[in-house]
Amino acid sequence: MNTTQELTLFDNESEVELFKHKITLEKIKNELINFGLTSNQSKVFIYLGKYGSKTASEIAKALQLPRTETYHLVNSLQNMGLVTAELSHPTKYTSLEMKKAIATLVKQEQQRIEYLAGKEESLSQMWNELPFFVVETDESKSEKMQLLHGLAAITNKIKEMVGSSTENIRVFGSMADVLRLYHSDVFDWIDNAPTELKMVISPMTKKPEFVSDLDQDKIRSLVSGSDKKCFVINDSKEILIFMRNANHPTRQTFAWWSDSETLVEMMSMLFDLSWEKGEMV
Structure with a gap:
């Protein structure tokens, strides 16, 4: 591969050798x-991983980045x-093998979560020591909503x-939605809770x-229908509606939660009608 091709690792030019791998490169970068x-x-890590040890100047030139930002x-x-520096002049940088790099990142995230979890009790205690100045009004009891991005949230x-x-927890969704909830242990939570499941697929x-x-006895199916609808109702008090459901990648999924009495009632009617029309699986 010549120098010109190295300079355009993430370019869209069709004559670049790595153009045929562009989609894979973008997927790796996004992950x-x-x-x-x-x-x-991500670009620097991928570049070092595929082109070997490079100086900061070479990285900056190849990826068309400002030199100060590259350092x-x-x-x-x-x-x-994720990167080691060689004792040379000028300094050359080398990236870890991908599997080791991911293991390193996962371990760091686990340590961060453990650290945050350890702060839960002390932070709650400090919070409760502060006085509250909230005055109960009709406004403070208003209906609420929340936007949630990503499957984890x-x-x-x-x-x-x-x-x-x-x-009861009522679930309405496509087969893909139900599978995603299943793999997220949602049905295990319901099974271990003092509530019942009702589901329409x-x-x-x-x-x-x-x-x-x-x-x-708790599941009904509809042979025809849109695969874009998915929502979860808790008793008659709150609802979560997927605005982007399992038709989208996990990180692009987002949902809308609300305790609006009117909305919960309306969606409960839709669920009940679907339940009556549905067949036993």
């Missing part, structure tokens, strides 16, 4: 972003444990809903194996 790297940090990027990657909200449920043309493990 590294999910692990906490910035877009340019900041390689230093930050060193701090993450959404499933955490569903877990909260299940934890406060005393009557729409559309469903084939019965998946895991459905057989659930209470068949």
Whole structure:
């Protein structure tokens, strides 16, 4: 590969040798972003991983980045444990093998979560020591809403809903939605909670194996229907509606939660009508 091709690693030019791998490169870059790297940090890491040891000047030139920013990027990657610096002049930088890099990032995230979890009790105690100045008014009792981005935030909200449920959790969604909830342990939470499951799957043309493990009396199916609707109702007090459901990648999924009495009642009517029209699975 000649120098010109190296200079355009992430370019869109069709004559570049790595153009045929552009989609894969973008996927890897986006996954590294999910692990906490910035877009340019991801580019530098990928570049070093595929082109070997390079100086900051070579990295800056190849990726068309300002030299001062490049030094900041390689230093930050060193701090993450993803890049090492060779004792040479000028200094050359080398990236970890991808598997080791991911293991490093996962371990760091686990340590961060453990640290934050350890702060839960002390932070709550400090918070409770502060006086409250809230005056109860009609405004403070108004209906609420919340936008949730990403599957992790959404499933955490569903877990909260299940934890406060005393009557039933009603789920309406496509087969893909139900599978995603299943793999997120939502049905296990419901099974261990003092509530009952009622679910309508729409559309469903084939019965998946895991459905057989659930209470068949609590599931209905619709043969035809849109695969874009998915919502979860807790008792008659709150609802979570997927604005982007399992048709979209996990990181692009987002949902809208509300305790609006009117909205919950309206969506409950839709669920009940679908339940009556549905068939036993």
